[in-house]
Amino acid sequence: MRDGRVQKKHRWDYYFERYDLVEGQTEMPIFVEPPLRRFRQPVTAAELGTFVKLIPDWEQHAEGLRCLVLGDGDHDCYGWHDEGVICLDAWEGYEQPWRHAFFEEHRAILDRLMVPYHQEEGARAVTCSFTRRTACAFQLMHVFLHELGHHHDRMATRGKIHSPSGEQYAEDFAEQLAEQMWDDYFRAFGL
Template identity: 35%
Template structure:
């Protein structure tokens, strides 16, 4: 998922899942009976970035998902990866999801298109946003709203790509693209909203 800020946009390779880093398909993680058995890795965030999410946050969140037995198939790892490259999260490799580190200043600037696409999400999570003179929007996240956004939207969006691939005939492509993943995230967020509040916002 692109962040929509002022940085350059990385290349997109059709609808084919891209390989990255050292990840390889591992039968040890092909199906995890419980969320705690999924591999969650936390890499160095990189200069100017930090991880707001912990590995335990990810595990606690996965335990809220009602259809885990379906989602776990083919899910090899969730990686808290370095920030940068205009990416908030990605589904680069078969069964590997990345959630990227956040800028240390918390607040982000995004373009008008990205803001309009995510305005309802920002409002629901209580993120104040204001228009700037140059057409960009300043979104005033804090640590709590970053955590909520990364779990309830970014991670669910990337799980949408995973679900897209695993429900395809050959299970090798994410053919239905960004719109499918975004709709998946919004629908799933509504399903677990109350449970999420009890677990993370009490």
């Protein structure tokens, strides 16, 4: 999802075939792709590993997940979930132009993370000025939890194939879980 819109399908089959949870493995595998040219990944594998341990009932939420991926980047996507893979994509810079509607939907988290933002007169986009730390926090405390919401939705269906409840379910899931986690996040990561 990027700017509030569902994007094209990703290479989930690549991960599905390559990144299986090995029998007896106790921790969720985290795979790191080298970022595309001009992209940078705001989240490290160590940070992601620490973060998932902060999630209440992580073992239950992780049921059915095959792996976590720090992706190479995408112009149209911050992260995605498909078939038991959650990916957080690299960013093309930390100055992020957001459509006004997307900005308004996420203003509360930007304010909580103290991300400066501005809108030039007559501009259609609001520019959000992230740092690596605030981009990491946004990726973990919102994007990852949003994609985990899609996974949770999928696992609640009988066939465990689709996430029928859509974007609003994932947004609500992320917001509710984040409210339980902010204090632990700031203790573990600061800002």
